[in-house]
Amino acid sequence: MVSFSPMDELALVREAQRGDLDAFNRLVMEHQTQVYNLAYRIIGEGDSAADAAQEAFISAYRHLGTYRGGSFKAWLLRIVTNACYDELRRRKRRPVASLEALSVTPEGPEAEGDGLLASREESPVERVERKELAQAIQSCLNDLPDEMRVVAVMADVQNLDYAEISAATGLALGTVKSRLSRARARLRQCLQGVRELLPAIYRLEEENKV
Amino acid sequence: MTSPQDFERLSAYLDHQLSPKEKAGLEARLAHDAELETALDEMRQTVRALRSLPVVKPPRNFTLSPQQAGVRAPSRPVFGALRLATAVAAAGLVLAFVGNLVTSPAPGFRPLAAAPVPMVVSRSSAPATALPPSLPVAAAAPTEVPAQAAAVAQNAGPTTEDMTHQGGAGGPLATEAAGKGAPAPALGAAPGGGTPQAGLTFASPAQPSASGAISAPVETSQPQALMALAAPTTTTVPAVPVPRTAITEPVTAPEAYPALGSSTAESEALTISAGQAPASSAAPAVEVPSALPPEALSPLSGLPWRALEIGLAALTLILGAAAWLTRRR
Numbered sequence: 001m002v003s004f005s006p007m008d009e010l011a012l013v014r015e016a017q018r019g020d021l022d023a024f025n026r027l028v029m030e031h032q033t034q035v036y037n038l039a040y041r042i043i044g045e046g047d048s049a050a051d052a053a054q055e056a057f058i059s060a061y062r063h064l065g066t067y068r069g070g071s072f073k074a075w076l077l078r079i080v081t082n083a084c085y086d087e088l089r090r091r092k093r094r095p096v097a098s099l100e101a102l103s104v105t106p107e108g109p110e111a112e113g114d115g116l117l118a119s120r121e122e123s124p125v126e127r128v129e130r131k132e133l134a135q136a137i138q139s140c141l142n143d144l145p146d147e148m149r150v151v152a153v154m155a156d157v158q159n160l161d162y163a164e165i166s167a168a169t170g171l172a173l174g175t176v177k178s179r180l181s182r183a184r185a186r187l188r189q190c191l192q193g194v195r196e197l198l199p200a201i202y203r204l205e206e207e208n209k210v
Numbered sequence: 211m212t213s214p215q216d217f218e219r220l221s222a223y224l225d226h227q228l229s230p231k232e233k234a235g236l237e238a239r240l241a242h243d244a245e246l247e248t249a250l251d252e253m254r255q256t257v258r259a260l261r262s263l264p265v266v267k268p269p270r271n272f273t274l275s276p277q278q279a280g281v282r283a284p285s286r287p288v289f290g291a292l293r294l295a296t297a298v299a300a301a302g303l304v305l306a307f308v309g310n311l312v313t314s315p316a317p318g319f320r321p322l323a324a325a326p327v328p329m330v331v332s333r334s335s336a337p338a339t340a341l342p343p344s345l346p347v348a349a350a351a352p353t354e355v356p357a358q359a360a361a362v363a364q365n366a367g368p369t370t371e372d373m374t375h376q377g378g379a380g381g382p383l384a385t386e387a388a389g390k391g392a393p394a395p396a397l398g399a400a401p402g403g404g405t406p407q408a409g410l411t412f413a414s415p416a417q418p419s420a421s422g423a424i425s426a427p428v429e430t431s432q433p434q435a436l437m438a439l440a441a442p443t444t445t446t447v448p449a450v451p452v453p454r455t456a457i458t459e460p461v462t463a464p465e466a467y468p469a470l471g472s473s474t475a476e477s478e479a480l481t482i483s484a485g486q487a488p489a490s491s492a493a494p495a496v497e498v499p500s501a502l503p504p505e506a507l508s509p510l511s512g513l514p515w516r517a518l519e520i521g522l523a524a525l526t527l528i529l530g531a532a533a534w535l536t537r538r539r
Contacts, residue, residue: 036269157263177218187256
């Protein structure tokens with residue numbers, strides 16, 4: 001993944017605002033992994049997440065004029081978040097597809113095991129367990145109300161700080177804070193059951209705690 | 211039991227979002243409250259579990275194709291140009307329309323002034339079709355009557371002069387006659403004998419249904435016009451509208467156009483009526499067009515304006531549609 005300095009990024013944004021599609025596509029390449037992951041964790045299903053990410057980039061390009069400086073990432077994430085809400089609403093109108101999405105999807109991107117932790121040396125057993133844990137966590141995320149899930153994903157999956165979450169969601173800082181705590185409390189309950197199923201990895205993580 | 215407020219504090223504590231004072235207070239409680247500490251541990255594990263989620267690889271690149279990018283880049287300048295061109299064409303159309311109205315009142319007023327004429331047409335056409343014998347007369351009439359009208363204007367029978375001055379239906383005729391002082395000599399051939407008859411024959415079939423048409427002139431032009439209505443014997447007056455009728459009526463006949471190469475509708479009309487009539491009348495008809503140009507003038511002068519208006523209207527429509535299409539795409 002290419003990485004730009006903030007100055008480079010601003011220059012690209014300006015060029016894109018003047019209609020330079022290549023400049024915009026360089027920004028897409030820079031941010032698409034984060035955008036897709038945010039959508040994937042919020043929506044919980046790969047195809048819909050890809051649709052939402054694509055919609056978000058198209059929408060971002062068409063509304064470049066509304067970007068007035070500041071964090072381009074925050075501006076972009078807000079568009080993605082809205083695209084995710086749109087997609088979730090769409091899926092609720094199609095209950096069958098929604099049920100499918102809420103179930104754990106072993107054939108999703110996670111099945112590829114292409115993640116941050118995959119770089120670490122691990123046995124095939126560990127690898128399977130990790131995959132199952134990831135699916136279990138996603139399942140717990142999917143059980144959260146949309147507005148809680150969005151905040152939890154941003155804070156704990158994407159590591160955004162409160163100010164960034166506030167910018168990306170349009171929520172007040174206090175709202176971010178309380179929603180996040182409620183989401184974590186519910187996730188904690190949900191993960192209680194998972195912990196027994198997958199003790200090894202979970203405890204491994206636990207031993208390294210801060 | 212851990213309260214929601216405690217969860218909020220624990221959550222913020224994990225994110226280092228508590229003020230030093232809040233943090234100190236919470237840590238003091240944690241030291242004595244085992245349940246609270248367990249809650250903190252579990253929340254920490256939860257957060258760690260979430261952070262352990264792998265970064266998934268996007269299934270594809272989300273770079274935009276020009277099609278996905280849509281309108282913006284390519285079509286924006288095109289759209290702007292098309293929009294401007296459409297506006298200019300529309301403004302031109304308005305100007306042309308106004309210019310047409312202002313510069314050539316004749317075509318503009320024509321529908322009003324000519325109002326009696328179509329009515330006369332209906333009259334004369336009715337007999338023309340119903341009564342075959344009247345046809346030759348009608349055919350003959352046009353040739354003679356215009357001549358007569360011109361001659362009358364020249365010879366200045368008081369009635370016709372008054373008529374023309376008083377306006378009404380006489381208006382257009384008067385202008386023609388006056389403007390056509392020249393044609394009169396050319397037609398001067400037969401002002402005499404034939405005219406009264408022609409006037410009479412036309413006037414008489416006209417009269418029954420004529421009331422409406424002729425009443426128009428009557429209202430504006432006074433006693434003489436009334437006389438014309440009342441007594442067809444005032445030969446010249448009724449005769450004047452009549453040739454028109456004879457003239458304008460044939461214009462509707464489609465065959466007229468191929469037959470005549472001439473540009474003015476009026477002259478076509480004349481020859482058409484002549485064509486319908488016996489061959490004998492055709493000869494004079496040829497002369498008549500030259501006498502009629504006065505009326506022919508109006509379509510002639512209106513033609514460039516009309517062409518301009520139609521052209522600009524078409525241009526406006528095309529440009530507008532093009533702009534709309536580029537915008538949509």
